[in-house]
Amino acid sequence: MNVRVVAYLATVLLATGAAASSDAIFAPDGKLNFPANYREWVFLSSGLDMSYNKLLDMPGHSMFDNVFADPVSYHEFLQTGTWPEGTILVMEARGATGKGSINHRGKFQSGDLMGVEVHTKDTRRFPGGWGFFAFGGEDTQPAQQIPTGADCYACHQQHGAVNTTFVQFYPTLLKIATAKKTLSPNYQP
Amino acid sequence: MNVRVVAYLATVLLATGAAASSDAIFAPDGKLNFPANYREWVFLSSGLDMSYNKLLDMPGHSMFDNVFADPVSYHEFLQTGTWPEGTILVMEARGATGKGSINHRGKFQSGDLMGVEVHTKDTRRFPGGWGFFAFGGEDTQPAQQIPTGADCYACHQQHGAVNTTFVQFYPTLLKIATAKKTLSPNYQP
Numbered sequence: 279m280n281v282r283v284v285a286y287l288a289t290v291l292l293a294t295g296a297a298a299s300s301d302a303i304f305a306p307d308g309k310l311n312f313p314a315n316y317r318e319w320v321f322l323s324s325g326l327d328m329s330y331n332k333l334l335d336m337p338g339h340s341m342f343d344n345v346f347a348d349p350v351s352y353h354e355f356l357q358t359g360t361w362p363e364g365t366i367l368v369m370e371a372r373g374a375t376g377k378g379s380i381n382h383r384g385k386f387q388s389g390d391l392m393g394v395e396v397h398t399k400d401t402r403r404f405p406g407g408w409g410f411f412a413f414g415g416e417d418t419q420p421a422q423q424i425p426t427g428a429d430c431y432a433c434h435q436q437h438g439a440v441n442t443t444f445v446q447f448y449p450t451l452l453k454i455a456t457a458k459k460t461l462s463p464n465y466q467p
Numbered sequence: 468m469n470v471r472v473v474a475y476l477a478t479v480l481l482a483t484g485a486a487a488s489s490d491a492i493f494a495p496d497g498k499l500n501f502p503a504n505y506r507e508w509v510f511l512s513s514g515l516d517m518s519y520n521k522l523l524d525m526p527g528h529s530m531f532d533n534v535f536a537d538p539v540s541y542h543e544f545l546q547t548g549t550w551p552e553g554t555i556l557v558m559e560a561r562g563a564t565g566k567g568s569i570n571h572r573g574k575f576q577s578g579d580l581m582g583v584e585v586h587t588k589d590t591r592r593f594p595g596g597w598g599f600f601a602f603g604g605e606d607t608q609p610a611q612q613i614p615t616g617a618d619c620y621a622c623h624q625q626h627g628a629v630n631t632t633f634v635q636f637y638p639t640l641l642k643i644a645t646a647k648k649t650l651s652p653n654y655q656p
Contacts, residue, residue, distance in 0.1 A: 317509070317510070317639060318509055318538070318541075320506070320507055321506070321510030321533065321535070323575065323576045324513040324531065324533070324576065325570075325573060325574060325575040325576070326515050326531075326563075326573050326574045327572060327573030327574070328570050328572065328573040328574070328575055329570070329571055329572040329573060330569045330570060330571065331571065342513065344510065344513065346510070349507070352507075372638065374515075378635070378656065379626065379628070379633075379635045379636070379654075379655065379656060380519045380622075380626045381514075381517050381518070381519060381636070382518055382519065382520065383516060383517065383518040384514060384515050384516030384517040384518060385514060385515045385516070385517070386512065386514040386517055386636045387512045387513065387514070387636070387637075387638055388638060389638040389641060389642065390638075391638075433569075437568065437569045439568070444568075446567070446568045447568070447570070447575045447576070448576075449561065449576055449577060449578040449579075450506060452578060453578065465568075466568065467567065467568060
């Protein structure tokens with residue numbers, strides 16, 4: 279093992295400390311601390327301008343979303359096909375740009391971070407097992423839980439392919455959940 | 468540190484072994500071994516249907532590309548604003564789907580892996596400092612280097628924002644390179 283790897287492992291130790299215990303990510307008042315290292319977690323997938331609402335259109339706005347899982351829970355998913363207690367999933371939204379540098383077609387991600395949402399599993403803390411939190415843009419102040427009456431809870435409960443999460447949009451994990459038969463009975467491809 | 472973290476670190480040790488020494492990733496005949504763990508490396512960005520060629524159109528084909536960096540080199544980039552010897556960047560192409568499950572608009576990544584390309588820095592091995600390699604779809608056989616006369620070398624040399632790489636399309640790294648003044652003098656936003 280060389281010097282570069284030792285230095286990297288030291289960083290990993292620091293980065294995973296917070297992800298490994300869900301208690302550590304909550305402030306005493308129940309707010310969620312910003313998951314500072316999520317960009318170094320495991321990437322699940324990205325989408326462009328996705329919408330679950332037939333009527334909703336956002337002309338002039340174009341955004342990518344990138345989804346990350348904390349590495350400890352990701353490795354448990356690979357083994358079991360579902361999410362363990364303490365799982366933290368992060369979705370970030372970034373501006374999408376068409377023309378820039380030498381690109382002429384399609385879209386790439388531009389520098390603007392438009393928001394960060396967290397979906398975290400803690401069955402003692404949340405009645406449905408999972409809680410949603412939203413941070414705005416570059417704001418890293420602790421975030422209050424999104425109230426459980428919000429649409430996101432019911433929609434994930436009803437349509438999430440695995441344990442109220444949208445694994446149907448994460449191709450590498452969908453393959454694992456299918457093989458391990460952990461897909462929700464509600465799930466429709 | 469709990470059991471989950473110890474198990475994770477053991478995985479990281481295995482995963483980074485190959486990435487830490489560029490010699491280890493090459494077969495004795497100079498072919499590149501498939502970077503088996505790249506999906507657990509650090510995600511840089513994704514794009515949809517990008518093209519650098521004004522004339523090239525691919526009607527009926529829609530693809531995302533996801534770019535990953537080996538974690539050791541990524542951490543060095545954070546410190547220095549450029550890529551160290553041994554860097555391995557991986558770009559994978561995946562099918563893009565519009566309608567599926569509850570999605571009505573935009574695009575998400577579907578299950579099909581269409582190809583994997585690697586850009587790796589080894590100044591003793593490659594005349595221009597970097598080599599390109601391409602793996603097809605799910606094929607993990609060692610890949611031959613793309614000949615240095617191919618367009619990708621000249622285009623990256625001429626247009627890459629940092630050290631012949633397209634950091635202009637990786638928003639979090641572009642910010643670092645700008646701050647550390649490591650942008651190529653050729654680079655035009």
